[in-house]
Amino acid sequence: MRIEFDRDTCIGMFQCTAEWDAFQRDEDDGKADLEGSEEQEDDIFVREVPEGEELDAKFAARSCPVDAIAVYDDDGEQIIP
Numbered sequence: 001m002r003i004e005f006d007r008d009t010c011i012g013m014f015q016c017t018a019e020w021d022a023f024q025r026d027e028d029d030g031k032a033d034l035e036g037s038e039e040q041e042d043d044i045f046v047r048e049v050p051e052g053e054e055l056d057a058k059f060a061a062r063s064c065p066v067d068a069i070a071v072y073d074d075d076g077e078q079i080i081p
């Protein structure tokens with residue numbers, strides 16, 4: 001499972017940080033940080049979701065009010081949002 005975080009879209013509501021601890025608050029920027037991710041293109045951060053953390057990652061994605069977080073299954077199909 002892969003997760004993609006659009007940091008430009010993020011408005012710093014921090015619901016995601018309560019769901020999965022890979023998302024951390026960046027109070028200075030007023031945005032979340034996705035730990036362990038790589039910046040794939042401008043402000044788009046991606047990483048694999050480790051086994052056992054899939055549910056937390058999905059909840060984080062669902063909790064985002066501006067759909068800044070997308071989750072893809074291993075076939076590359078987008079499952080959230």
Ligand code: SF4
Pocket residue numbers: 009010011012013014015016017023031032063064065066067068069
């Ligand atoms: S829930 Fe969405 S808007 Fe809020 S910090 Fe997380 S990614 Fe950003």
